[in-house]
Amino acid sequence: MYFERFYDTDLAQASYLLGCQKTGEGLVIDPVRDVGIYQRAAAAQGLRITHVTETHIHADYLSGSRELAAATGAQLLLSDEGGSDWAYAFAHTGLHHGDSFTVGNLRLDALHTPGHTPESVSFLLTDTPRGDQPTMVFTGDFVFVGDLGRPDLLDEAAGGVDTRFAGAHQLFESLRDVFLNLPDFVQVWPGHGAGSACGKALGAVPATTVGYERALSWWAPLVQAGNEQAFTDELLSGQPDAPLYYGRMKSQNKAGPALLGEVSPLPELDAAAMNDLLARGARIIDTRPRAEHHAAVPAGSVNLPDGNTLETWAGWLLDPAHDYVLLAIPERAEAIRRRLWMVGIDRVVGVTDTADGLDAQPAQPLTVAELPLHSGALILDVRKKTEYDAGHLPGARQLHAGRLPWALDTLPRDREIVVHCQGGARSAAAASLLRAEGFHVNELAGGYDAWAAAHARDLQPT
Template sequence: MLIERIYDEDLAQASYFIGCQRLGEAIVVDPRRDIAPYLTLAAANGMKITAVTETHIHADYLSGTRELAANTGAAIYVSGEGGADWQYGFDGERLHDGDAITIGNLTVKALHTPGHTPEHLSYLVTDGAFTDQPGYLLSGDFVFAGDLGRPDLLDEAAGGLDTRFEGARQMFASLRDKFLTLPDYVQVFPGHGAGSACGKALGAIPSSTVGYERLYSWWGRYLEANDEQGFINELLDGQPEAHAYFARMKHQNRQGPAIMGELDPLQVLPAADVAARLENRAATFVDTRGVADLHQGTVPGALHIPAGGKTASFGAWAVNPESADARPLILLATDQQQAHDVRDSLVRVGIDDFAGFITSLDGLPQAAPATISATELDSFDAAMVLDVRARTEHAEGSIPGSHQLHGGRVLWNLDQLPAEGKIVAYCASGMRSSIVGNALRNAGYDVVELEGAYPAWAAAHAS
């Protein structure tokens, strides 16, 4: 048996390629939308991908299940659990608790483990070449290394009302009746790692075991004492804000993401062409450089989506592809490879429309984004000082009178911003406020960024 973990550092998301070496067949679990890594793995191991499945309707990225099936001819398997409100809207075999997929000597058994979502499945894998007992659990967003999937995303991102409490009760029951009934040696491979917004304290290690989580997880003591209410209280306390784009992911993943097919190479565009498109509002310019470079000057109205880091996450903060004002993106990139890397990241969150790229600002209008120093802020006439950090960061220290609104929620909560006047934006390093600031400028707001971010203000006002 072959198990390969394909990990996206940006979204802290793991998918799994599981193959039967005897038969030369494989199944992929929770694929992302840019499917090249799975095709490469299959070719390198002389395998054919014959099945593809997912643990649940994802909120933080766009599923590649349909994309991979269309490319390979693989059979699609999705959850049939969760009731009428949580049924997928595209074709595929529905799995229920106890159903199994067979790949050569391998058995992949579905376990209904609601809590994070009502339809959630985990997959228990048995390598029949060695034993008839399961050895591996693909736990999706059920059990992470050191944490659990949050049960409040349906309230935060799917329009639910107080569903978190029932989700937390379901999580308790899933742990008691499913997870803790497994042998301690079963290896646990979760769907996310540290940095994911799908939990509050995920570990960075790639896997765990049932026994380790039983003994050392924060929730183990509540299960041992059968303290459901204590468990619910701690599970729900301190969950991070959900990004606004999660609602779009939930809807698209349930209905079935559009199949892209093989993407054409992005072409470099002449500066005159780019200038004309921008002048006619036929495209949106995306600056992928770091904050320091961008602050030296960029195209007026440009979005800021840095390359090489949290590109997908930050892209989903700055671009709403469902907006009536959405336009094709023109990327500023060092070369075609970087442009393709940025595109691959953005398609993972459903940002698909690209006009091409350009390697230089030469020949384009340029302006430096407005900034203000920490000392100037004291006497500055701002309509709002906007803190785009998380609420936990804001609570630990903030500029007095500032309004906290997580950067991933700003464009979807414009009613919280003043219609007129200058907005001073800040974060912890300048990165997040640059991304939000440029997105708001693109939307017509007058935004000034705080130089040196919050640390500069704190240092200037230290007693």
């Protein structure tokens, strides 16, 4: 058997290639849209991708299942559990609890494991030449390393009303009736790792075992004791803010993400072409470091530095209906473009490596000492609610950056807004979006950390 894990560190997302080396058949679980990575890996092992599947309708990224099946001619197998509201709207082979399929000498059993989402399935793998005992289970967002998939995303990001309680009940039953009935030696390979907003305390190691989770997880004693209320209370407490773009991901993944097919390289644009596109409503994705962006902020630009959180911020702040031009090192343009595909930002039409010739103005952040001179401003705290609750500037309004584009109508256009986060990185991106939308914006240099340091004496308990 061949096994390879692919991991996107930005969205903390895992996908998997399994292969039977005797027959040359391969399966990909939970692929992303940049499907070439799986095709190249399979070819290097002498495998052909014959099957594609996914564990559930994803919320944090656009699935590549449909793209990969179209590119390879593979059979697309998807859950038909969860009812009509959670039925995939494009052609596929449906899977129900207890269904099995083979990839060469590998057998995959579909297990309906709802809770995180109603249609969620896990895949139990048996390498039949080695015996009839299962070896791995691919749990998607059902069981993570040290945590569970949150059941409140449908409420938080997809328009549900109190679905979290039904989801928590389903998760409790899935753990009791399915997961805890698996042998302790079965390896658990989840769909996300530490840093994902699909849970609250995911482990950083890539895999666990059924036995380890049974022995050491917070939830196993509660499930084994039948204490569903305590389980539900702990599960739902302290979940992180859910970015609202998750609702768009759910809808697009259910309907079927647009097929990318063969993609031509991005053209390099001069200032005249850039200005023409901007005049017609395009936006700039400025991937330069924060300091370079502040030194010369192009009109209509959003600052998403080329780094570890590009995809996250693109999902949080960018509208897929816009055309975009990358302000980036040309040699990095195609890699950045493929990362934007993860969150459905497909309309990237060109790249430039300079802001010369564009309407650009400096936007240096305010220091804490300068803040009193802006007493009439709205202080906008774009951190998580848990961070805000732990300490915040007097009178500040908390609005998680991942919800900012959906709250623009609630912000004043006749009043200055001073944006801050913990240290300054998140607020730079959020402030750049507000500038592009025409708001009068400043940033607080150093964020809450700088303010708290300057007011340390005032914050001491009495």
